[in-house]
Each structure stands twice: as C-alpha cells, then as structure tokens.
Amino acid sequence: MRKDPLEALRLAEHILNDDPQSVAAHRVLADAALAAALPRTAQLSLEIAYKQDPKDRDVGLKLARLLAQAGQGARAEALMQALVAAHPHDTEILQTAKDVAANRTLTEGGYAALEGGGGSYRDILRDEKQAVALEQEKRDHKPEDAAGNLIAEYEARLATEPDNLRLWRAVAELYTEKQRFDEALAAYARVQQTEGADPALERAIAQVRHRRYHHLIAQLDPHDPEQAARAEALRGELQEAQVAEARQRVERYPNDLQLRYELGRLYFDLGRTTEAIGEFQRAQNQPHVRLQALYHLGQCFARRRMFDLAVRTFENALREKPVFDDEKKELIYALGTALEGLGRKDAAIEQFKLLYEADIGFRDVAARVDAYYAQAEAPAPATQTRPTTP
Numbered sequence: 001m002r003k004d005p006l007e008a009l010r011l012a013e014h015i016l017n018d019d020p021q022s023v024a025a026h027r028v029l030a031d032a033a034l035a036a037a038l039p040r041t042a043q044l045s046l047e048i049a050y051k052q053d054p055k056d057r058d059v060g061l062k063l064a065r066l067l068a069q070a071g072q073g074a075r076a077e078a079l080m081q082a083l084v085a086a087h088p089h090d091t092e093i094l095q096t097a098k099d100v101a102a103n104r105t106l107t108e109g110g111y112a113a114l115e116g117g118g119g120s121y122r123d124i125l126r127d128e129k130q131a132v133a134l135e136q137e138k139r140d141h142k143p144e145d146a147a148g149n150l151i152a153e154y155e156a157r158l159a160t161e162p163d164n165l166r167l168w169r170a171v172a173e174l175y176t177e178k179q180r181f182d183e184a185l186a187a188y189a190r191v192q193q194t195e196g197a198d199p200a201l202e203r204a205i206a207q208v209r210h211r212r213y214h215h216l217i218a219q220l221d222p223h224d225p226e227q228a229a230r231a232e233a234l235r236g237e238l239q240e241a242q243v244a245e246a247r248q249r250v251e252r253y254p255n256d257l258q259l260r261y262e263l264g265r266l267y268f269d270l271g272r273t274t275e276a277i278g279e280f281q282r283a284q285n286q287p288h289v290r291l292q293a294l295y296h297l298g299q300c301f302a303r304r305r306m307f308d309l310a311v312r313t314f315e316n317a318l319r320e321k322p323v324f325d326d327e328k329k330e331l332i333y334a335l336g337t338a339l340e341g342l343g344r345k346d347a348a349i350e351q352f353k354l355l356y357e358a359d360i361g362f363r364d365v366a367a368r369v370d371a372y373y374a375q376a377e378a379p380a381p382a383t384q385t386r387p388t389t390p
Contacts, residue, residue, distance in 0.1 A: 001028075005035035023049045027059060039066055050079075054199060055258045055288060057087060061096055068100045074166050076100045082200050086258075086288065147174050165191050172204075181212040199253055206245045213238040242266055250279075257286030261293050273300045291317050295331055298338065307341035314338060329355055329362055 001008045012029035015022060026049040033042035046063040050056065060083045067076035080097040087093050154171040161167060168191045175184035188205045195201060217234050220227040246263040253259055264279030280297040284290050298313035314335035321328045336351035349372050355365040 001032055001035060005032045008032040009036060009038075009041075021048070021052060023052045023056070023059075026052075030059075030062065034062075039069065042066060043070065053255065054082070055086060055256065055286065057083065057090070057093070057288070061093065064096065064100055073100070078166065078169075085200075147177050150174055151178065163194070165194060172208075176208050176211060179211075179215055181208055181215070184208045199249060199256055199259060202245075202249055206242070209241065209245075210238060213241070239266075239270060243270070257283045258289055261286065261289040264293070264296060268296055268300065273303050276300050291321060291327060291331075295327075295334065298334055302334070302338050302341060305341065307338050310338040311335060311342065324358060329359060333363055333365070 009029055009032035012025050012032060015025040016029065019025065026045040030042040030045040030049070033039070033045065043063065043066045046059055046066065049059045050063050053059070060079060064076045064079045064083070067073075067079065077097075077100050080093070080100050083090075083093050084097050151171060151174050154167050154174070158164065158167055158171065168187050172184045172187035172191070175181070175187060185205065185208055188201065188208065192198070192201055192205070213234055217231045220231045220234075222228050222231065243263070243266050246259065246266050249259045250256075250263050260279045261283035264276045264283055267273075267276035267279060277297060277300045280293045280300065283293040284297065286293070294313055294317035298310045298317070301307070301310035301313060314331055318328065318331050318335065321331060332351050332354055336348045336355075339345075339348035339351065349369065352365045352368045352372075355362050356369040360366050
C-alpha cells in the first residue's frame with residue numbers, strides 16, 4: 001500500500017474477481033485508490049462495503065468524507081446522522097458530522113460562490129423564512145407551534161420538490177412528533193420506494209408503529225376493566241409485532257449483527273431465554289455491541305442457573321472493559337450475583353467491594369457490604385457449659 005498503491009489496487013481487484021462482495025477486499029481497494037489519488041474508485045468500493053455492513057464505523061466515515069468532497073452533501077450528511085446515532089459519544093464522528101454539515105452549507109448555501117467572487121449575500125439570505133425553518137429543524141427541542149410551522153413549510157416545498165428524500169424524512173419525523181402516525185408512515189414509505197432496502201429506515205418505520213401502539217394504550221383508562229383488558233391486548237400485539245419485525249430484519253440482513261443483538265434483547269425482555277442466547281452469541285462478534293451482548297448472554301445463563309457459564313461470560317466482558325463507567329459497574333454487579341449463585345460468597349463480596357469503593361450509591365452494594373462487615377464484627381455466640389452432676 002505504501003510503496004506501490006496501484007499494485008495493491010490490482011491485487012484487491014484480483015480478489016474481487018473471485019469474491020465480488022468481499023468487504024475486506026473493498027476496504028483495501030478503497031485505501032489503495034485514495035493513496036493513488038483515485039477518489040471515485042475509492043467511493044465505489046466504500047459504497048459496496050458500507051452496503052454490506054452499515055455498522056462499519058471506519059468505512060462510514062471514509063465514505064461520508066468522500067461524498068462531501070464529491071459535492072453529494074445530502075448523502076454525506078444522512079450517512080453521518082446514522083453514524084452519530086450509532087456512536088453518540090465518538091468525538092471523531094461528531095466532529096466529522098459538523099464538518100460535513102458545514103461543507104454542505106458552504107457548497108449549497110452560496111458561500112463558496114461568494115468566496116470565489118461570485119454571488120452575493122442577498123443570494124444567501126434571499127429567503128429569511130426558509131433560513132429560520134432550517135434553524136428550527138436543527139434544534140433538538142421543537143415547540144408545538146414550531147413543529148406545526150415546519151410541517152406546513154415542508155409540505156409546501158414537497159409540492160414542488162417531490163423527489164427531495166431529505167424533506168420526506170424530516171416531515172415524517174415531525175408527523176411522528178405530532179402523533180400523526182399514518183402520515184408519518186406514508187412519508188417513510190415514499191422514501192422507501194426510492195431508497196429500497198435500508199435497515200435504518202426500516203427501524204424508523206418500526207418505531208413509528210410502536211409509538212402508535214403506545215399512544216393508543218395511553219388513551220385507555222386503566223381503572224376501567226374493559227379498557228384495561230384492551231390495553232393489555234394491545235401490549236401483547238406490540239410485543240408480537242416487535243419480535244416479528246426484528247426477525248424479518250434479521251432474515252433480510254443476516255450479516256447485520258446489530259440487528260441480531262436487537263432481536264436478542266426482545267427475546268430477553270420477553271423471557272424467551274433460549275432464543276435470546278442464540279442471538280447474543282452471534283451478536284458478540286460485532287465490536288460495537290460486543291460488551292452488551294456478553295452482558296445479556298451472561299444474564300441468560302444466570303436465568304437458567306448456569307452460574308459457572310455466567311461467571312466466565314462476565315469475566316470475559318470485564319477483561320475487555322478498562323474504563324470504570326456505568327457499563328463496567330453493571331458487569332461487576334452481575335459477576336458478583338453470579339458468584340453468589342455458585343455459592344462463592346467471599347469472591348462475590350470482593351466484587352461488591354469494588355463497587356462500594358467507587359460508587360456507594362450503586363444499586364444495593366452499600367447494604368450488601370455493610371451487612372458483610374456487620375456479620376464479620378459480630379461477637380461469636382458464647383458456648384454454654386452444662387452443669388456437672390453432683
């Protein structure tokens with residue numbers, strides 16, 4: 001790659017002749033193409049690799065940057081939004097998302113022409129209302145009147161821009177906020193007709209359906225026996241729908257281990273432990289969800305009273321978790337309870353002591369550790385001697 005990127009590119013193409021869907025080969029080819037100053041070739045391979053594994057952080061970042069450089073700002077920004085949602089604490093992703101958004105503003109907002117001597121600030125600011133609407137769109141919190149105004153704005157624009165998929169996505173989110181669920185689903189369906197298969201889009205559609213169920217349940221009076229029964233039936237329907245949708249996504253994208261993890265969580269929450277175990281065992285090979293998959297896998301073993309397997313699973317997860325954050329606390333606590341299940345009380349209390357030292361308010365570790373020391377300090381009961389018989 002360093003000495004002769006064109007030769008590396010040729011070798012990668014040779015691999016792809018035998019295996020056109022090889023993600024590893026496409027990644028190598030993309031890196032070689034970038035080193036050889038062939039950005040279009042790199043973009044094509046990155047798009048194939050990203051389609052095979054939409055959760056691949058590095059591929060997504062490289063593709064978004066290339067799309068932005070190629071003037072495809074809308075695609076780049078949409079891709080970065082998905083990456084930010086998947087990695088909300090990744091500083092590189094957050095910064096890249098800002099850079100992509102800024103680049104799109106420069107190229108599409110008229111600033112690039114202004115910098116080059118063409119255009120004017122009047123061109124950039126010619127539609128003050130649209131600028132205000134776009135600013136409102138970026139805010140996390142949208143008041144009721146702002147959401148309604150944005151919907152009206154987007155609907156008017158869609159009448160003249162029916163192929164603007166970014167607008168369709170935005171208006172679908174706003175419809176959902178306003179609990180106009182049928183309209184939200186129709187808007188998402190319009191996007192799906194053009195974009196085709198997209199796990200993130202399918203997940204968004206499923207979330208709208210789930211919110212509609214929750215909205216219907218919230219309208220029912222829990223103190224009315226008939227309505228309470230109806231609410232319980234809706235909860236059952238929601239659970240069945242969630243599992244069916246997650247299973248369909250797994251069948252459609254069998255190599256997407258994030259979807260495997262999500263299906264496993266549904267099985268886990270429903271108490272379908274055996275089915276959950278299978279999904280978590282597959283999902284642990286996805287780096288981004290590996291620790292959570294191991295945590296829930298260990299919990300499944302503990303539910304089945306396979307405490308030795310649970311202990312090994314939690315220990316494996318902890319070896320990969322150097323940072324002492326909330327996730328590590330949960331793993332340590334789970335390990336402690338599994339050790340208790342094995343009858344290894346001394347080993348269990350050592351885990352709870354680790355938590356006590358770092359966070360005395362975590363769960364019930366204070367009560368557990370205090371009880372342990374109180375028992376250790378309690379005086380041994382006096383030995384009673386029988387009186388001797390005269």
